[in-house]
Amino acid sequence: MKERLVLVGNGMAGVRTLEELLKYDPEHYDITVFGAEPHPNYNRIMLSPVLAGEKTIDDIILNSRDWYAENGITLHTGDAVVAIDRAARKVKTESGMEVGYDRLLLATGSNPFIIPVPGADKDGVLGFRDIADVDKMLEAAKQYKKAVVIGGGLLGLEAANGLMKNGMDVTIVHLMDILMERQLDHPAAEMLKASLETRGMKFLMQASTAEIVGGDRVSGVKFADGSEVEADLVVMAVGIKPNIELARQAGIHCERGIVVSDTMQTFDPRVYAVGECVQHRGICYGLVAPLFEQGKVAANHLAQIGIARYEGSVTSTKLKVTGIDLFSAGEFNEQEDDETLVLQDPAQGVYKKLVIRDNRIKGAVMYGDTMDGTWYFQLLREGTDISDFRSTILFGQHDVGDAGHGDTARVLSLSDDAEICGCNGVCKGEIVNAIQTKGLFTLDDVKAHTKAASSCGSCAGLVEALLANTVGEGYDAAPSKKAICACTEHSHDDIIKAIKDHELKDMRTVFDFLAWKTPDGCATCRPALNYYLLANWPADYQDDMQSRFINERAHGNIQKDGTYSVVPRMFGGLCTPSDLRAIADVVEKYDVPEMKVTGGQRIDLFGIKKNDLPAVWKDLSDAGFVSGHAYGKAMRTVKTCAGKTWCRFGTQNSTALGVKLEELTWGSWMPHKFKLAVSGCPRNCAEATIKDFGVVCVDSGYELHVGGNGGIKVRVTDLLCKVDSEEEVLEYCGAFTQMYREEAHYLERTAPWVERVSLSYIKSRILDDEAERKALYERFKFGQKFSQIDPWKQRAEGAEAHEFMPLEVVSQ
Amino acid sequence: MNNWTEITPLDEIPQLGSRVIKTDTMEIAVFRTAADEVFAVKNACPHKAGPLSEGIVHGNSVTCPLHNWNIDLASGEALGPDEGCTNTFPAKVDGGIVYIDLKNSSRAC
């Protein structure tokens, strides 16, 4: 029987956690959700635009009732949970329903703080938290004229802006002398106030509310100094209170919020909590970005993967009042000894301030031009030393000079890892990649695929700029997929599919079937086709040397001076004295100018003349070596550590396992180079977590990691799974490798491939589907029968001799 | 007046491939296309003298292995956006044998 998971609180954090959980493991739980509100999960952030009349309720529904049904989730709306019986492990609702749980997830959000002054319970006094509040405000706007919003923070200003848009005369009452003092410094707050005043908003600063006056319904607000303003509607937006009553009654430890550990567990380990109701390391968050991070961690543990930790977040804020750009992050008020960099242009309405400590950004406030906010925020979070570009940093990531400003020009100049969507942590590269590979055309498509712009929406403009540019101006006409080269209209995926589905087994047939425009392709498509044919039809297809790049044709790396380097394979990096002697003999016999130990744990011989290659290979081959394929889009090396035999930390025999893996995989042609490693314990001396396929041995078995990459853009692997035996390591490795061989685009490494197709897709084929995994593994082993024929030996014996011998010497 | 030198049987050159001949002064790459036409081109790319013989042959052109310039085999000229050219030599197949006229090198640009 499946375990039962109950979610209390059908809001943004709770449902996001479920989404993450379903990605990891859609089958693990029977899920039941209780929501006090009568709606399915909606985007609470977007209540402000709804109030302002810029969006409708339908626009902001995040998960329709169909979504719950499709994922087998039982949803009860309009029924609050009133008690938790932790001993009996069940919850009880207002309507009297009782549901048992194995795991409980609390995501009860928070309540608006209502100032406890006399009259606060009158009709017409509201918070600003949910759809019901918005309905009441819209209702009031139809009948009444005068509104007072108490609280000049983010929420209050958005409420005031919305009410004003509905024709009300709005006064903002604020206790401090600075608006949004939690986000803004004095100059920025003044600019904001001035700009709102020109729109017709009124402000009462440093005013302390003493009483709400009126009969049944409010008629005014009275202040501590005795003054009074008229009001038919009062919105209190002075802060939120984590909603912890339910948890507290159930005896779960709470302080300001429900106290959770780094794994998002409460003091009762069966009970998890996420969202605004939570207090983590002393902090309660009130913005979605950290809540979504919490959700990811909670889901990871609920799925029993158990490796994620939530370590707190630095947050940034944008105000969603159309026409006003403002951004703030970190410690934006400087302390003693801090430095500040300021750019102020009152005429343009632009103000930027960065707070710097030890040449690192600690905080940022921006008004009027917030384009670079995400960049500063990234520098802040990553603690980047800015000394190198300090003098121009205020002008933005790309000081664009005379090349027009505007979102479009600037978003294009951002680097791929620049964060575009702060709420969901989505970078430019991910968005562009999704647009290209998934053929996306609209903002909604991008939201659906990447989640960018799906929460607070302030980055929608940037996403649209990326769309317009990536897809091209008249996007209707633009092809939805990218042709592999000018010889054809077909994309990599089309071609792979055609080769597979229509059993196309040689290049000419592919050209004909897919109506190639050139007689025999070009240097881009031919190597790709040659690879696809080889990977799909190892027994039938005759490898075409003329469609391979020279390194693969000559089985050596062509060096700068036209000589070649040769790297014999050393399985798992192990070698013997006679191996080394044989290599030394070759070096001396052929005057090899240089030898070097490589990072892949073998020896590179540099500077061999092309026509000596066959003889060098013969000598190496006679000594028992095979090619290391250091020149090819192929399986390169298996790096290993000392392991259990010699290292006191070792948990398994990592070296022997490395040798087995290399014996399994050597000789295999790949879309791109492919590297493996095996570490004997989590100290990971073999750097297995930046390899295409890495194994980290642990006491209880083997962790398998995939999709890592050293190189220009380092990417740490994703954990595929953990297995118990060496046999399974080999099987999973073969299956993963074969899936990559069959489905990745030629010249696409595992790292971008994993990101393109998603880890959960790979898991669905390799973990969830045993038959599929075994079939992949079998296909891999079948293909290996044809590729584990040493090319050096063949050539030493005379194959492809024309490749190495010049024709004849002719005197002129 | 051509001055043909016998080079090799056509079969010694792979289709869509090449062989290199060395003269006293330079290397010449002899290409064979899919249609069994042969071309003789100085084995030095007009860009940075890359070995054209090691490139991928398609249609009547070859892609240089170093930086992917496409060179037209008949004229020795770089195709597409790139500009430059290398020497070519008259070549023919007669009775299954490849002949080249090493004395009549031409250069289009």
Ligand SMILES: Cc1cc2nc3c(=O)[nH]c(=O)nc-3n(C[C@H](O)[C@H](O)[C@H](O)COP(=O)(O)OP(=O)(O)OC[C@H]3O[C@@H](n4cnc5c(N)ncnc54)[C@H](O)[C@@H]3O)c2cc1C
């Ligand atoms: C107007 C407005 C604008 C905002 N703008 C931004 C912004 O621009 N950027 C940003 O990052 N954040 C913004 N926020 C904050 C953001 O919406 C919240 O941080 C986020 O929604 C909190 O998610 P949550 O799941 O913790 O709580 P919620 O989304 O509030 O969900 C909690 C749910 O649990 C239900 N519930 C509570 N108790 C029970 C019970 N006992 N049984 C059943 N159900 C229960 C509640 O009814 C509610 O539906 C804004 C909030 C508001 C109100």
Ligand code: SF4
């Ligand atoms: S990874 Fe672990 S077992 Fe291997 S050498 Fe390092 S410490 Fe030893």
Ligand code: FES
């Ligand atoms: S040398 Fe041929 S392209 Fe550069």
